[in-house]
Amino acid sequence: MQLYNFFNSSTSYRVRIALALKGLDYEHHGVNLRAGEQRSAEYRALNPAGSVPLLVEEDGTALGQSLAIIDYLDARHPEPRLIPEDALARARVLEIANLIACDIHPINNLRVLGYLQKVLGVTDEQKSAWYRHWVAEGLGAVEALLVRHGRGPYCFGETPTLADCCLVPQVANALRMGCELESYERVMSVYRHCQAQPAFQKAAPNNQPDYVA
Ligand SMILES: N[C@@H](CCC(=O)N[C@@H](CS)C(=O)NCC(=O)O)C(=O)O
Known part of the structure; x- marks a missing residue:
């Protein structure tokens, strides 16, 4: 398996955590988002969405979208299960995952922040206020x-x-x-617990081959 990803990309990080929890090895391909490599014709030929992550199987099967990739991995390698089988437990997990993946991440994504600045001309301060606003709305929920x-x-x-x-x-x-996230006590307690676990550590940005401080 190969994973096209970027050390600082949160969607890549999701998939790296899932792979580490399942103990699955993969070849790391760095796609430098800061250099715009995700928009190159070469990369778009692999992933028309021009985003990371992208999982490529030995037979050339390529799959984008972090939640689709994790769902696929969960079906192919069910131990340990990351998406419960029980209908309500599954829906609760997807409720949180979708809140983050659909309500927070897309509006704070690199290309959206770039559009705000380069096309709409917002200042650095306004861009940060936008980011903080949607994080607060989403993490509050x-x-x-x-x-x-x-x-x-x-x-x-x-x-x-x-x-x-x-x-x-x-x-x-x-x-x-x-x-400032300390007021989200339950969120931060889960975050700190996960940070202490080897699989989460292995997937962390600073442990990736393309990491730059
Ligand atoms: N919904 C997609 C989002 C993928 C995505 O947009 N990833 C970001 C990195 S976190 C990206 O590649 N951004 C490139 C850009 O905005 O140009 C997923 O969950 O995989």
Whole structure:
């Protein structure tokens, strides 16, 4: 298996966590988002979406979209399961994963922030305010849902799920952007617990071959 990804990309980080939790080896291909490599014709031939991550199987099968990739890995390599089988448990996990992947990440993505600055001419300060606003809206909802339905050291119990694969990279990204997150107590407690686990450490940005400080 090959994974096209970027050390600082939160969507790549989600998939790296899932691969590490399942103990699956892969070949790392760095796609430098800062240099715009995701937009090159060569990369778009592999992934028309021009984004990371992209998983490529031995037979050349290529799959984009982090949640689709994790769902695929979960079906092909079910141990440990990251998306529960029980209907409600599954829906709860997907509720958190989608909140992060659909409601927070897309509007704070690199190309969106770039459009705000380069096309609409917003200042650095306005761009940061936009980022912080959508993180606060989204993580506020994640916190409320975890207080209501979550339990255990992970989002939903004693073992990690897709919800944790999405939460950790989103929190890491927000901390890197200078957001104040301590008021999200349950979110931060899950984040800190995950950070202490070997699989999450292996997947962390600073442990990737393309990492640049
Ligand atoms: N919904 C996609 C989003 C993929 C995505 O946009 N990834 C970001 C990095 S976190 C990216 O490649 N951005 C490139 C850009 O905005 O130009 C997923 O979950 O995989």
